[in-house]
Amino acid sequence: KQEVTQIPAALSVPEGENLVLNCSFTDSAIYNLQWFRQDPGKGLTSLLLIQSSQREQTSGRLNASLDKSSGRSTLYIAASQPGDSATYLCAVRRAAAGNKLTFGGGTRVLVKP
Amino acid sequence: SAVISQKPSRDICQRGTSLTIQCQVDSQVTMMFWYRQQPGQSLTLIATANQGSEATYESGFVIDKFPISRPNLTFSTLTVSNMSPEDSSIYLCSCNSGGTDTQYFGPGTRLTVL
DSSP: OOOEEEEOSEEEEETTOOEEEEEEESOOOOSEEEEEEEOTTSOEEEEEEEETTOSEEEETTEEEEEETTTTEEEEEESSOOGGGOEEEEEEEEOGGGTTOEEEOOOEEEEEEO | OOOEEEEOSEEEEOTTOOEEEEEEESSOOSEEEEEEEOTTOOEEEEEEEETTSOOEEOTTOOTTTSOEEEEETTEEEEEEOSOOGGGOEEEEEEEEOTTOSOEEEOOOEEEEEO
């Protein structure tokens, strides 16, 4: 059974500092991995999708890496801003499980001005 | 991308009653998914809904408690039946769209059961 872990559960940084968010998964037989952002009481916004054959994806200040063999993904957010404060979730999709996503517990980020 | 709307956005309900949540997608999609997010927790898949067939439920979720309808390729409903305070959660619908692997989520329905 796939298990997805995100450490730390919470993170507080001063504005301008780079953010490093970690995601680990137990079963390396994944189809892809997706990073989401969730603001309090809201739905999920997709940030980046990495296919199992890819090593990284970039979008603006965001960069996500994937090391499938070690079961890890890292989301980097450069030059953090107070508007980056949110909970960040990673989710993996197993090819054998159709489109089902297994989510990590999330990292709650606070960027202090 | 897909734009997903949900109704209601939030509701406060009494124990023992039922609530039906609607999910509308701006394009036709094969599969729609219903997730639950309990307070302070991550998301858990309730069921997968395909048009024209019965929904497929995950372990721990049953049709009598969470009946799902999928009348067409852009719409689905989830009913939370005979509610108890333990059903207080955010319920989110989701889909893939446009032939991509990206999964999109609706804004969620925040349910409080008293």
